Amino acid sequence: MTTMATALQTFLDESRELLSDMELLLLAMESRSGEPELQNALFRCVHTIKGSAGMFGLDHVVDFTHVVENVLDRLRAGEIALSRDLANLLLRCRDHISLLVEVPEPSEAAALQPGGVVLLAGLEPFHSCAGSSHAQTDSTEPVAAEASRKCRIDIRIHADALRHGMDPLGFIRFLGTLGDVAAVRTLEEKLPVLGDMDPETCYLDFEIDLVTSADRIAIENIFELASDLYQIEVQDQCPVTEVDPVAAPLPAQPDTDESVESAAPGAEEQADTSQQNRRRKQVQHFRIQADKLDNLINLVGELVISSAAVSLGAEQSGDTPARESAANLNLLVEAIRDSSLDLRMVPIGETFQRFQRVVRDVASELGKDIELVVTGADTELDKTVVEKIGDPLTHLVRNACDHGVEAPAARSQKGKPTRGRVHLNAYHESGSIIIEVSDDGGGLSRERILAKAMERELVRPDAVLTDQDVFNLIFEPGFSTVEQVTNLSGRGVGMDVVRRNIESLRGTVELVSPGVLGGTTFRIRLPLTLAIIDGFMARVGDATYVVPLEMVVECTELSAEQQLGAEQHYINLRQEVLPLIRLRAHFKLSGELRKRQNIIVVRHGGQKAGLIVDELLGENQTVIKPLGGIFSNLRGLSGSTILGNGQVALILDVPTLIQQVARQEDAANRGFQSHARPRLSAS
């Protein structure tokens, strides 16, 4: 019972995968419908689901997929063409199958019945000619179109046939599946005297009369497998009464090259393709449960912490061999950390491909013609990040289709091709992955955004804002420039939610206009992994804090005179204004103020800020442990980590800290309408 249950789970996983393949194939076939490889792959998706569903007694799946399979079979045979209507219909069938497979019992599928009936009715014209029974299907085939006739098959068998496992009996039996074997004559000329007979050698040849409707190729195909051992000659419409076995021509030499070729016309070609298949070196995959992997990553995390503890101990002991061993261990642990994190890395391509359907659906709903171009699909990132990036990306892609790309009429007025483009791109850049969503639409109008923002009272009418500031207003809660809210983008989920989702992944999103394609480009920057980071440690009072190393720009000493003004919120760092965040004050830490203090200059999303700390402790590998639920409302902290000495250190949420400064800043700008307060320095 349990075995069936686990197998059923496998079936579900497999079906989901096949269905997503099916979707991609259907979309790809809209432009390349003639390619037999795609057609075969598409057929195989449904075929496999049907076959597996049958094994589990999921008759509701089998019944439905059977019809779809029939249609795909005809498509593959070139009997019908893939029109846009049929593609739409098949996509909807795919969706229906995905619902069906999730239902464990045929009896529970009743609720889905009406939808299925509608789809089946839609498929009717595409498979009705094929008939409901196999007999009729067969009759449409050219092979079977010929009337039954008798033909004589001359079989010359190589002496080694038995040694190669090619028993003639099996072949003769299979001939019977093509029609009626009317007669089998055994030709025994080659039989030696009994004393010379070798039991492993084949001495017999055959002549067979077969009443069949199958054509010559079909008959010859039976022997294709053994084309080097069996020499076949098929003679059509040969009346059996005229055959005189003695008079029948018996070629003495069965192994001429010519005859072998004529016996199996397809053999060479087939051998070629199998060679190609072998050459196509396959990447081997195997499937493991995601939680096993998560467990491994957790353990590696613990290992990293322990190894840090060992290093610390060795360092303190002053024992040189111990220190060397610890250093060695550290190198290995780092390598293990990297390769185990790599296990969780998946190419983003799969996520990107999903959007082919999104773009297609959105475009047809809006009456636009939009093409999705995907580049950088091989770019890898952590599986946990991939899972969470889907929603924000969907929103951005929908937005690009809806607000970005103009309607065809407007496009041709501007002299652009009527077919719009949305571009998804991904690449790695210094420890982050960058995902860009671009469109070739009209781009953003600074004035419109500003006007709307003022109308919504997001900015004061007299505020002075840079272009980037204006564009960033789009991410403010409750902002939307399109007067008429369509049911596509205007789902009540604003860009602020997109930004929040991305920031929860420790990422950033920014808007560039004009973008890569002339319209708008949204650039998302995400960390490669969420589990382990390189951190930079610093001490404030008794507490240790960790700043993600990729955000650290530089460290500098806070000079004595700069310390004087306790109310001072910025310094002049090499002619640049640097806003300061006093961590001691921010976290309300007690303890003596140190004489010497340091500034860690951090950067996030184009903004810099200085964190004031007591002491700089240097780099370490930081395994991120999430903060418990009760701490989820804490601002400015993103997690915790355990240090080598067993102490807990808190990881600073730099984006939030910078934002807080920026908001104070903005509030100041909007409120005081003056430039007396410094702006954040843009980098």
Place this chain on the structure above:
Amino acid sequence: MGKSILIVDDSASIRQVVSLTLKSAGFDVIEACDGQDALNKLTGQRVHLMISDVNMPNMDGLTFLREVKARAEYKFTPVIMLTTESAEDKKMQGQAGGAKAWMVKPFQPEQMLVAVNKLVGP
């Protein structure tokens, strides 16, 4: 040590059903997801029986059958082909004289066990 059986099918769930059935009957099972994969996994070890699907990506069951029969060490290994009740597969049956038996999907695991025992003995 049990007799070993190779199962070739692109459907993981079918592989699992067949494999679990055979394992519980005391056989050793080698799994492969297509013909090419199967050929890679056949490294000269003794295999008593092969069970292969027909319609698979990369290398289909018939090509696999032909390739495996061309290898000296597997020439005599019996092969059961798995097929479905489709016109396409029926046409193919004619092309595979080297197979010992055909099984039409869906089948009951017990049915398969009967066929397997017939070919390789319990």
